[in-house]
Amino acid sequence: MHNRAAFFSLLHRLLLAAALAILAFYLIVYLAYAANLLLFPFDYDQGEGFELVDTILFSRGRWPYMNTEVFPFYSSNYPPLFHVLAAPLVSLFGPAYWYGRLLGFLATLVTAAAIGFAVYREGLAHANRRAYLVTAVLSGLAYLASNTVYHIGPLFRQHATMVMFETLAVVVLARALDIVSPRQRRAALLAGLLLIIAAGYTKQLAAVTLAAAAVFLFLRGPLRAVLWTALAGAIGAAIFVWMNAATDGEWWRQAILANVNELHILQTIGLFRQWIGLHGFLIAAAVLLTLHELYFDRLSLYSVWFVLAVLINGSASGTWGGGDSYFATAIAAACILSGVFAARTLSGGWHFPENYLSRRLVEPLKPHSALLRAAGLLIIPLLYIGYGRAVLHLPTQEPGFSQVAQFLQIQPNAQNGFYDSARTADGQYPSGYADIGHFVTAADAEAGWRIVEMIAQSEKPVLSEEAGFVLQAGREVVTNPTQLLNLDKKGLYDGSALIEMIERQEFGLVILRAQFYPERVLQAIGRAYRHTETVRMNGFNYLILRPADGSS
Amino acid sequence: MLNKPLTKRQLGWLLLVGGVAAFIGIIGIDILDAGREGGIGPAQQTALTFFALLALVGLTLLPLGDAPA
Numbered sequence: 217m218h219n220r221a222a223f224f225s226l227l228h229r230l231l232l233a234a235a236l237a238i239l240a241f242y243l244i245v246y247l248a249y250a251a252n253l254l255l256f257p258f259d260y261d262q263g264e265g266f267e268l269v270d271t272i273l274f275s276r277g278r279w280p281y282m283n284t285e286v287f288p289f290y291s292s293n294y295p296p297l298f299h300v301l302a303a304p305l306v307s308l309f310g311p312a313y314w315y316g317r318l319l320g321f322l323a324t325l326v327t328a329a330a331i332g333f334a335v336y337r338e339g340l341a342h343a344n345r346r347a348y349l350v351t352a353v354l355s356g357l358a359y360l361a362s363n364t365v366y367h368i369g370p371l372f373r374q375h376a377t378m379v380m381f382e383t384l385a386v387v388v389l390a391r392a393l394d395i396v397s398p399r400q401r402r403a404a405l406l407a408g409l410l411l412i413i414a415a416g417y418t419k420q421l422a423a424v425t426l427a428a429a430a431v432f433l434f435l436r437g438p439l440r441a442v443l444w445t446a447l448a449g450a451i452g453a454a455i456f457v458w459m460n461a462a463t464d465g466e467w468w469r470q471a472i473l474a475n476v477n478e479l480h481i482l483q484t485i486g487l488f489r490q491w492i493g494l495h496g497f498l499i500a501a502a503v504l505l506t507l508h509e510l511y512f513d514r515l516s517l518y519s520v521w522f523v524l525a526v527l528i529n530g531s532a533s534g535t536w537g538g539g540d541s542y543f544a545t546a547i548a549a550a551c552i553l554s555g556v557f558a559a560r561t562l563s564g565g566w567h568f569p570e571n572y573l574s575r576r577l578v579e580p581l582k583p584h585s586a587l588l589r590a591a592g593l594l595i596i597p598l599l600y601i602g603y604g605r606a607v608l609h610l611p612t613q614e615p616g617f618s619q620v621a622q623f624l625q626i627q628p629n630a631q632n633g634f635y636d637s638a639r640t641a642d643g644q645y646p647s648g649y650a651d652i653g654h655f656v657t658a659a660d661a662e663a664g665w666r667i668v669e670m671i672a673q674s675e676k677p678v679l680s681e682e683a684g685f686v687l688q689a690g691r692e693v694v695t696n697p698t699q700l701l702n703l704d705k706k707g708l709y710d711g712s713a714l715i716e717m718i719e720r721q722e723f724g725l726v727i728l729r730a731q732f733y734p735e736r737v738l739q740a741i742g743r744a745y746r747h748t749e750t751v752r753m754n755g756f757n758y759l760i761l762r763p764a765d766g767s768s
Numbered sequence: 769m770l771n772k773p774l775t776k777r778q779l780g781w782l783l784l785v786g787g788v789a790a791f792i793g794i795i796g797i798d799i800l801d802a803g804r805e806g807g808i809g810p811a812q813q814t815a816l817t818f819f820a821l822l823a824l825v826g827l828t829l830l831p832l833g834d835a836p837a
Contacts, residue, residue: 435779435837439770481811510829514773514836527818572831 224590231597232350238604239357245610245617246360250321250370252655254314258664258684260754261652262730264372265683266292266696268311270299272687275306279459281466284703288677289695289714291470293702296459297417298374311687316372323380324360324369327548330383332356334390334518335555344563351562354600355555359548363494363607363638367653368541374419379544381415382425386549389429390517393436409448416452420475424528424545428521435515474702477536484534486646491530491543494638495550497603502553505560512568518556522549536705537698539648540638558599561592608637611655630654631755656754663753664688667727670760674724679741681729682758694723697733704734715740721763728759776832783826790819 259265270280270292280292280299292299298319305315332352339348359365369376389408395401412429415422426448433441459467492499506519525546533542560566568574581588612621613633621628626635629643634654639645664685671678671689680686683693695714703709711734717723718740726745731738745761752758774782794815798808808816829837 435774437771437773479811481809481814485810510825511832569835571835573828 221590224593228593228597231594231601235354235597235600235604236350236357238601239354239361241620242361242366242604242607242609243357246366246369248611248614248617249366249653249655250317253370254317254321256656256661257313257688258661258753259682260313260656261368261371261373261650262682262732263698264313264316265687265693266699267294267299267372267374268313268316268687269683269693269696270294270296271302271316272306272311274299274303279463279466281459281463281470283466284470284695284700285710285713287694287713287717288692289700290693291466291696291699293471293475293696293699294374295417295419295471297414298377298419301377313372313684317370320368320373320376321370323377324365327376327380327383328356328359330380330387331359331548331551331555334387334552335559337391338556339559339563339565342563342565344565347562348559351555351559351596354558355551358498358554358600358603359551361604361607362544362547363609363636363653364491364540364544365547366609367650368544371652375421375541375544378415378419378422379548381411381418382422382545383548385409385411385415385425385429386517386521386552389432393433405444406447409444410451413448413452413455417455420471421529421532421542421545424524425521427528428517428524431524432515432517432520435520469708470699470703474699474706474708475537477538477702477705479531480534480536480647482534483538483647484531487533487540487543487648488530490540490638490646490649491546494606495543495547495603497599497606498547498550498554501557501599502550505553505557508566511571511573518549518552522546522553525549533648537702539650541650554599558596561596564589606637608635609653610635614655632657632660651755654755660754663751663758667751667753667758667760670725676722676724678725678727679718679723680725680727681732682727685727695733697737700734700737701732709734711737719744721745721765721767724763724767726761728761729756774837776829776835776837779837780826780829780832783829784823785826787819787821787823787826791816791823794819 253260269290273280274296280290280296282291284291298316302316302319309315332355335355336345336348336352339345342348360369365376385408388404388411392401392404392408395404408429412422412426415425426445429448430441430445433444456467502522506515506522509515509519526543529542529545532538533540568578608624608626610621610626611617611633612626612628612635621635627641628635629639629641630636631651631654636645636653638649645651665688667685668688671680671685671691677694678686678689678691679694681697683696686693700709700711700714704711715737718726718737721744723745726741728741733741741761744764746764747759748762749760750757751760794812798812
């Protein structure tokens with residue numbers, strides 16, 4: 217009997233060490249990816265350059281929400297906070313991608329730390345704190361190991377920063393009502409709600425966290441929920457009205473009206489399947505803890521947040537402009553819940569009060585509690601090992617990683633020799649999944665500089681679908697194509713001034729990638745410009761078009 | 769009363785009534801908008817399943833009485 221216990225304990229420790237090693241490996245992959253991207257001087261993810269343009273505008277004290285019918289036909293559709301945070305760095309370092317990518321990367325590290333803290337804090341009153349400490353580390357690493365978090369983290373984009381503010385808000389609010397001192401409790405509630413507002417002004421998708429906080433507060437006391445939600449709403453609305461007045465209504469038009477996009481249900485279904493396939497081990501544990509809270513305990517903010525993030529943001533992932541990144545909030549919530557689930561299992565911290573369900577489901581299992589406890593010691597590390605297998609991603613050609621890939625017999629299924637388990641063996645992936653994650657090469661940078669050279673040779677303004685080339689050439693960025701498309705889809709875009717400029721061949725070059733301009737703008741380009749060459753950079757074909765009359 | 773935590777039973781009623789109302793509402797869209805072609809699409813089917821489940825969860829919470837939600 218004693219030998220069997222010792223064997224289980226040893227096996228448990230070995231499996232736990234294996235789980236930690238696997239997730240630590242993904243941290244190394246993540247660090248290498250971030251280091252690789254920081255140095256890349258052009259757009260990596262589609263649209264990054266326009267976020268840099270927004271940041272430059274803020275650094276000059278200008279709003280990026282502008283009338284797209286007049287030259288330079290530019291506007292942003294994102295809230296301002298991420299760009300405002302990065303704006304001082306424009307003054308220090310000039311226009312560059314690295315600091316925005318660094319901010320996004322650091323945001324994911326803060327989020328992982330907050331997830332770990334949330335799990336560890338659940339065990340502060342528990343005798344077995346070690347179990348909570350270990351699972352806290354596993355939970356934080358699990359967040360960074362997610363394929364989705366990995367590939368959106370070190371980008372010049374606001375999504376990772378939004379999730380950071382959301383997670384911090386939830387961690388603050390989850391225990392705010394347990395604070396005995398009324399003054400400290402109010403301070404915690406205010407801090408949590410301000411963090412949610414910060415998340416909302418980083419990206420609109422954070423509305424789900426405000427909804428989760430409101431539901432949670434409602435469960436704990438409806439009157440208090442109404443008062444605090446009204447306060448948060450009033451602060452948020454005051455900022456909104458001020459921004460709208462300061463931009464002559466363009467904030468409302470560009471960031472709200474233009475951002476309501478149609479839903480493609482098949483994309484939603486495809487991304488849900490992929491999300492479950494990759495994160496199923498964490499999701500299963502999160503769902504079990506949520507069910508335990510629903511029927512045997514009190515619902516935590518983490519559970520409410522998880523459910524709403526899955527339902528609302530998950531559904532919205534199928535919208536035009538949406539994608540797998542919309543699951544990042546649900547992934548953060550799943551990491552916290554699965555961490556608490558794991559720690560409770562390892563520490564024997566489950567309690568089932570007497571009710572009709574515990575009589576039917578739990579009582580019959582009580583004679584086997586010792587066996588279940590021993591099984592739990594093995595199942596929990598296996599859960600994280602299984603998760604580690606499901607989210608497998610690594611470069612297969614870089615030094616150090618190529619040996620791992622060889623050992624695991626992995627063939628690349630993405631660009632530049634990258635392997636991503638989110639894709640099929642032949643590289644297919646559901647619509648909406650970001651085609652990134654691979655490392656960039658020196659050849660990619662060279663290709664980018666070749667395009668910059670072409671821009672420099674032109675005396676006229678350049679219409680480029682990605683801003684990075686134009687910025688590197690020191691020219692003015694003209695248009696934000698996806699925003700023109702957003703507006704056009706809502707019937708909010710005329711475009712005659714831009715089309716006239718195109719027809720008069722006033723642009724020296726047109727550079728296309730995804731061709732995300734409104735249809736009639738593309739038709740005008742097709743009539744007035746001819747395709748002269750294609751430059752392949754970062755796995756994408758950049759079409760270079762010159763005026764049909766031969767001028768440039 | 770308004771500043772007391774909700775009980776499992778109260779939450780159960782909220783989910784049950786909300787789920788049933790939303791289910792009827794979605795069916796109602798098809799009845800009122802009879803000229804529309806295609807019937808109940810995949811998005812509506814998903815929503816109907818979700819709200820039916822929500823009502824069912826609400827129903828299972830009712831016997832849990834005054835335990836805090």
